[in-house]
Amino acid sequence: MKLNFNQSVKVSLITFLCMISFLTMHSQNTKPITGTVKDSDQIPVPGVNVFVKGTSTGTVTDFDGNYQLDVSNNQKLTFSNLGYKTQTIAVGSKTTINVTLETDTSVLDEVVVVGYGQQKKKEITGAVAQVDNEELSKSATADVASALQGQIAGVNVQASSGEPGAEANIQIRGLTSVFGNNRPLYVVDGIPFEGDPKLSVSEVETIDVLKDAASAAIYGTRGAAGVILITTKKAKKGLMQVNVEGYSGIQSITSGTPLLNREEYLYTKFLTGAALQDTYYGNTWTEVEQNPNAITRDTDLMEVVLNDFALTQNYSVRVAGGKEDLAYNVSANYYDQEGSIINSSFDRLNVRSNTQYTKGKLKIDTGISFRVEHQEFAPWGLLSDAISYNPLRPEVDPDAELVADAGDGNAAAQMSTLGYKLIQQDNLENNYFDGYISATYSLAKNLNLTTRYSGSFNNGTRITINPQFLAYDLDGNEVSNQRSKIKNLSTLTKKNTWENILNYKKTFGNHSINLTGVYSLEKYSYSEFFGEKYDILNNDITVLNGATSDPNAGSGTNQWTQDRESTLIGMLARAQYNYKGKYILSASVRRDGSSRFQQEHWGVFPSFSAGWVVSDENFWEPIKKTFTSFKIRASQGTTGNQGIPDYSYTANIVLDRDYVFGLDGDQNLALGAIQEDFANKNVKWETSVSTNFGVDMGFFRNKLTLSADVYNTDKKDMLFPVLLPPTAGAGQGGDVILNVGDMTNQGLELALGYKSAGKFSWDANITYSRNINEITKMSGTNKLLYFNDSTVSGHTNDSDKVSALAEGYEAGAFFLWQTDGIISNDDELAAYQEIVPTAKIGDLRYIDALTIDTNGDGIPDVGDGEINLEDRQYAGSGTPEFEMGFNFNAFYANFDFSMQWYASYGSEIINGNKALAYKSNTHRDLVYQWSPQNETSHIPVFRNAVHDNLRGATDLWLQDGSFVRLRNIALGYTIPKETTQKMGISKFRIYLSAQNPLTITDYDGYDPEVGNNGLSTRGIDKGTYPVTRLTMLGVQFDF
Template sequence: MKFNLKTNWKLKSRLMAIMLLSSFGVLQAQKIQTVSGKVTGDGGPLPGVSVIIKDSKGKSAVTDFDGNYQIQAKDTDVLSFSYIGFMTQNAKVNGRTSINVNLKESLNELDNVVVVGYGTQRKKEVTGAVSRVKEEDVAKSATSDLGSALQGLIAGVNVTSSSGDPGAEANVQIRGLSSVLGSNRPLYVVDGIPYDANPNISMNEIETIDVLKDAASAAIYGTRGSAGVILITTKQPKVGIMKVKLDSYYGVQSNYRHMPVPTVEEKLYMEFINKNNQSGTVFGNSWTTIEANPTQLTNNSNFYNVIENDLAPIQSHNLSISGGKDGLSYTINGGYFGQQGSLINSNYERYNVRANTQFNKGNWKITTGLSARNEYTQYSPWGLILDAVKYNPYGNQVTADQTQIDNSNGDANETTRLSYIGAKLQTNDKSFRDYFDGNISAEYSFNKNLKYTVRGAVSYDNSSRFTINPSFIAYDNQGVLIPTQQSKIRNLSSRATKQTLEHILNYNKKFGNHNLGLTAVYSSEQYTYGEFYAEKFDIVDNDITVLNGANGLANAGSGNNQWTQNRMTKFIGTLGRAQYNYKGKYLLSVSARRDGSSKFNQQHFQWFPSASIGWNASDEEWWKPIKGIVSNFKARASRGSTGNSGVADYSYSAGIDLNNDYVLGTGADQNYIQGGIQTAFANKNVKWETSVSTNLGFDFGFLNNKLTLTSDFYVTQKKDMLFPVLLPPTAGGGSGSDVVLNVGDMKNTGIELAMNYRTGKKFKHDLGVNFTKNSNTVTKMSGTNKLLYFDGSTISGQDNDQDKVSALAEGYVAGAFFLMKTDGVVQSSEELIEYQKLDPTAKLGDLRYVDSDGDGKITNDDRRFAGSGTPDFEIGLNYSANFKNFDFSMQWYGSFGAEIINGGKALGYKSSNNKDLIYQWTAQNPTSQVPADRGALHNNYRGWSDYWLEDGTFVRLRNVSLGYTVPNNVVNKLSLTKLRFFVSAQNPLRITKYKGYDPEVGNNGLSTRGIDKGTVPQSSKVTAGLQLEF
């Protein structure tokens, strides 16, 4: 027994010793230690590399500017090093306190994560048509407008300048026209928060842009996804030491050529032959106004020299600060952008700041985003370019600082026109806008598979616009004071607010080779808008610019139309989405969203489903023999529906205009009685416009993905589109009134190709080319009227049916030109006799119209389709190269096949002020193809003619840049981590046959697409700048 006790004691002692030693070993294994090191790539340090501990929460670090990092880790931990453009590398700690890593560059972008709305996906697993643009691509453009920066970068995204004015927003369309009367703008989503308009954020705030082009991808945004979705991720917080970065540039702008204007001698010659053609007047038997004022012969005025602001400055400065530790990180961006316009009295300034923070604690992740922006815009008076087109070269020159007109040595009939121009140059039209956006998101992870996110956001947009048309004095050639444009002060204030609340539930689970992702979303929004204006006439003193500075008639009002009235709009939506893949080879995604909108009277809700599939064929075993050549191949197919709620509020209601006075009674008993006229007719059944889109796509990778090619083919059917239907005058709305009904259908078909090639180590090249072709057809219009001209499509001032050129017509592209075909000029007596059978009033030198319908007369029915302002196809080319410390890049954009109606040329002809008229038909010049000037209202110069039609094809070098990065051994002596200098030019080269100011004439609506009537052109810019970091 004693022996047993001793034996037991010895066994127990030994067992306890073993347990203690084992515990000590475990404790040693679990000891947390500091691990540090350096991350390099391509022989140099890599700043900003993400260092995380795998399978841990919130434990991460970021390398500093020298590539150094430091992190707390256990002996059994695995560190993961990742950086955009490089292959992710893992390293086990294994007791080491120093781990250096050299990352290898990756040409394979398939593992990159893209934003797809309410979540992310590996690019390899995406089944829809999604394209990505990086920060450096848009940052190359010296512009305040995001849309302009996107031009030529993405296949399927059409960007057309609306104006060259500073601060102007470009028109952005994804895969063609989505609506005729509603909005064609894509939905912008910034950090998960939807915006119905361009968010106007600084390029320096952007980290990535993902564009959802097909309906299957955009259907998750339901009612507002029909025009595509642009997902913007701003620069997010990153853990690491504080990093400061400055981006700054300054430059000047210059104008392209303007339309040539005649000299005094040429103008006098044109006036003589004009009179000869109009009344048979011959030399020596005519009287011109200049004979009474011969001193005007020395004027040689050119109004372009007055209105053009050559070498206007443009500048941008941005400062960003980022950093943080485990648990709390931040990124702050602050910037200024300033640009003077290429025309006088135009200016734009923007101050912006954005702060993003992220807090991690246990299973919680809290992110916040705050942004504020202040904008100041000064608008140049409308129509200055058209004034320059008409300006008489021997007329007295009006200057920009002139406050009165003394036309003592000029034409008395011209004094009023000069006073109008002088007053216009003194007009002060400016606006101030204050924006504030705030959002907060709380994410709770129940486990590694399931997480719940609640997100709230609020935005405010306050705007004030002050317009002053000053008092202006003018004397005629007799010294008599004449009436001028009435002076006026007008103030306009508006306020818009928006609240957004979203609940998001995400579940992701891997079951062996099966991967499943489920998403459920509830979203609600409320938007309110209100505006008010007040104006007063007859300014007492131009230096007093408040409303009480005028003592004349006063007006005030709000809600003048459906777009400016006070309103509140509410949206609610629910979404369900399932994503599945097997081994990453066989892909499936389905979703359904149900949206409701207060914009509709009865049919508030509608479902928008979608489905897409994909197959990564290159992952199959039988693909391996050719994998070295064709390294990647994926086939995709999708079909989905989206809606368009971008219509005016209360469009289902009737509208009454009370600003109509009626005269009742006769003689002394006449009285003015306030009355009204119906301007909008009720349609209680107005409903969603719906798009159903089918997409087929193929993704290729060659030579280990050095060369990639993406192709997409799509058909989009637009149904229940809102079209205007003409009503008879007896309906009460007068001539030309209409009612808006869901009676139209439209189809878009297209092809998109995108190719990218990257190669080189010491001398790196990156070449990207994209091709877009979109065809649009109106397939259905209601009633017997299959051709409806847009009221805003007049080209040269006369607002009548013969000057309207753009139309909505069944079987044609929306916004098509329908013009009178011409067949040269009547040049001989034989031709005149034959043509007078169609137009008995015709004379020699007249423009000869074609009797297209064969009824023996020239009428409005002879118009025929003559193209449109929509290009047949577009091409973008982007190239960049790096050699040692030098970098070079350029961006090209080409638009092919669009037509332009040269309204400036038409107006110059009508005003007898275009140099072409020197060579017009006369008896002495009988073979001329320039029709004789017989007055502005003669058929020779009507706007309906294809005589003004020109080829709008152009190729533009959008940007070219050369930079130099100072070597690290020099930069470190300056206590900096990076210093780069660069010079760049925007729009330095343009190739086009168009004879107007600028072939990029999109304007702001379908009715004016392709019509150039005084659009402010794009200017060319030269800038120099620097980037530094510390």
């Protein structure tokens, strides 16, 4: 059942009332203090925090640098702002206090989360980047990871699809594994999560990304794919603050596959008939002659399948405050998104409470959150159905449970299948609970012990209902080809983590040390159970007992969904040292033990990094005003990957497999079991060794900053599934997992930023990322392995695979038959028929690749005289050569403006939707196919769906996937305080925003962002749920 929003609001309000305590206030004699804050160039500084020292009373300067605050004579005011040194001034008898802020040349001292602690940015020696809530909140998304796209150099974020609730694919510095886990580790408030924690953006304070192995090695086996550290908004002492914000918007799909209308379709049939010598696939009748009613139709199924004005809405409430030893932060968020394809949607309610209690040497932190999600899935392949549906077929009612005129033959069968899909109900509801308690005790001066326990619980229920659907052909015969069915799937996930952290910090003279020791224990379990029955008696009764036939029940059906349990034990020692804050060293070693391996349970993962703040040297002083800061960083670290299926070291026995005994193969049918996946007791860690060199520079008092990193990552002992022959007793497709592959990632990252303060203030940031991936070793003699799911289009018998692992190429590389235009005359035909004797004029001409070496120089110089698998050539991949991001923010008076751009260059896309439309004879291009009257056409003759003209693995469908996209643009206005304060509101902002309003690309499909599963189907656009455009209006209140 879909979550009732009114009930959710009631639950949230009750939660707030239980958690929030009201504070008492004491008053004293005060007087108004006014003043102006300027920088050393006498330019007013807006946004300066002006607070009464030791209290939560304060304000910020306006756009002219002015402020006003009521204080008493015996108090002091503190003035602070990023990039400037904090000043504290006693009030005394003054009524006007003007301040000139001194530029803080150590802007690098801002705090960054690095895992098991924090460091000043100046002391960071690894590749670590941070994004705050202000930037994240500009993206309207249910998946907080999607908001990172273009924000951080080296972090590739690509939408898996535009489906509501879909998670983005994230790769940090390239691909991590071809068979194991590729997802980065998420750590929320110090707690490791299995997969995306699915937080709302409003819950997040900052996101820190550990990109290099030296930084990520502290998480050992789980850090191979990088680490994303999320800090949620924490409790803050002071007056209670209430923040309310929300937006509502409309989504739309902006492009698509051009399809034929009735007249165009009939014309292509005429061209096909001419090409087939005036026959219709060997018959003398035409489609219209068989069904005269078809001529009256002009059906566009896209109008039924697409939802042009899908609504998205998001609402958040946050209350924070505290007094003396106790502080709290409570927030709630509701997100709801309708799908741009019918029968799809997603909504979620998040509630989180963070508290902090301090008493003497003891500090206790707690965090509790619960989340309820409901997701409705569109039927599989619905977009493909709409693409392949020709305009002469009947109109479709998406709610109909009976169709009396479904057509004839194949048309009737397709209509039956389509109607069955359209009334399908497929709903998933997840209930999550996460909580932690952390106690820190000061054992001695500079020595702290922290113990932290966390637990998470997730229960999911997916109910899929395929109601009764009846369809009849022109003669009144029932052609319904699908049985009604109901299936219930329940999953239960549990995880418990216990960590103990001992930390010692000491500064003596010019020396500082920071020693950390960690012992952690994690236990994870997953179980699932399903039940299903067929033949529903009544569509109004949608429970298992409402169906009557073929009951079935069971547990997981493969290695990834089977019931499983795993344990991970980790021990970490880390030492950090710096001298005068300019010579910095860091070293760590982590030892992890995992139950996923039978013999080599334990792995050791060391790291080392060093940094030199050159700009702190005396010889740098003459240029420091211009070249303000300069730091050099270098690091090397080792990480491991244990992200493989549990029990990979054991054999997998599959039941319900039959075999025919007897010499002639037709004597006795026996039911039995086979060993499909063979055991490998020696399976071990995948290991990554990464080296990083970087520099951080600041110019003109750090108004202009530049960071650059180059890196090299060698991945050894990668896990590959090695196919076994049927003679091994494994059946068709049996395999064994072996550590037999190697891979490298090399890259360059740049981040450039500029800030300009003043009455008109603005800032801009540019990121650039380039990663070169290469498979350097594969097992045995098989140096090319195609992915099974990398076919170009469904709904046909075309089984061509296009994406592969190949030694010497990037993972997921395309290998395609190259083409050389259309055979347009007799001379060209005669020459080509020597290679393909069955070819005809109007056919696609394939290139016989150079595969034979005739002179012994090791370089192939001629073809083999036929078109075969050897002729498939490398044709790029769905991975871009480089990516860029550009963020711009501007502020003037009470107006604010922002925009975020993202660019991806060098990827290729195989347009599977176009291939399907060609095969289905529904693409508008086919009007311009080759014919005697159109001899210059580059479009082959449509002969039939499985003709070699329309093979899937050809470059006919290959297109440039490069694009530039305006991800977000927003214009906001903040109502003056003089107006809002009369209403008891400290801030009221209204804004208009658009997401993905503009995309510049040569790709002619739905959307060039085709992530899919991130590897085997990346760049293959076959029925992918397209990314949408969103226009929205939002408001923000602070009380």
